[in-house]
Amino acid sequence: MITTSEEAAHELLEVVPAVMKEIRAEMRNRRTLDLTVPQFRALAFVDKNKDASLSVVANHMGLTLPTTSRLIDLLIARGFLTREDDPSDRRRLKLAVTKRGLTILDASRRGTLDYLVNKLNGVDAEDRQLIVEGMKALRLVFINDAQIKAGVK
Amino acid sequence: MITTSEEAAHELLEVVPAVMKEIRAEMRNRRTLDLTVPQFRALAFVDKNKDASLSVVANHMGLTLPTTSRLIDLLIARGFLTREDDPSDRRRLKLAVTKRGLTILDASRRGTLDYLVNKLNGVDAEDRQLIVEGMKALRLVFINDAQIKAGVK
DNA sequence: TATTGTTATACTCTATAACTATA
């Protein structure tokens, strides 16, 4: 069986937004501890990249600097991140996740994962396997690529 | 090899948002003809479901009625949809895609597909196959399910 | 001059609450 790029593109365009919609809704619905998807991604990124600058976060997330600045403002206002000056280059700042930020990041991650795990439990082991393999293949296109671009730039 | 739901959930939570980000950015960047992702989805849905009511669209998209009402307002203001009264129940309305709406829907779909096709051309046929199979497995969880829920309700 | 970041402004997405009209 030959799978064309055209067919794969159609599948992506139909399925990915539907899955995303559920992830987003799930995060939004856990009201008190909620993080939006962009907030979650930013927090997770800073957690893995201690002392990241704003530009680095913006670049990773594919957002402009003003958008990222606002996003980070909110996370700081809620006490999930701290912002410090970078002494080596005073134009820059250094972001870090607070203890409270880490707590909510873990809770959010765990809540969303539990939701997905629950849905996936209703699936054949075989289909689950296909999902994981599909995601790994997508990584090569959409995640490694983004990192390479970021690095090159 | 055993794939746990936990592993599959992790993959989804990491990969799906990254792919979605690119689809979203791609649609946003084709400025003049642009449709946002929700606009695109709504237009595509009405295209396939002629005379859909607002509630049906809202239900399909997992949005509230006010949100959907606004979304549809914009599409009507831009001349992509029409809204008519439903004579059989005057609380209801009937939505339809205009010629202009169909044109932009096709252009948007084609533009985004071309972008994805281009990215996917850089992938092994084997990985492409895995992507398609993964998407088909996801459909069972995230798309059929939504339709069943919609139908039952 | 170029880079890092912020502020101002504007539009879309999204929700809840309060409302109107119809069934």
Add this chain to the structure above:
DNA sequence: TATAGTTATAGAGTATAACAATA
């Protein structure tokens, strides 16, 4: 009373343009 839809209001995500501070 219940359902379909709109309007009012508010907060988040996103962009571009204009700006300040530093390199």
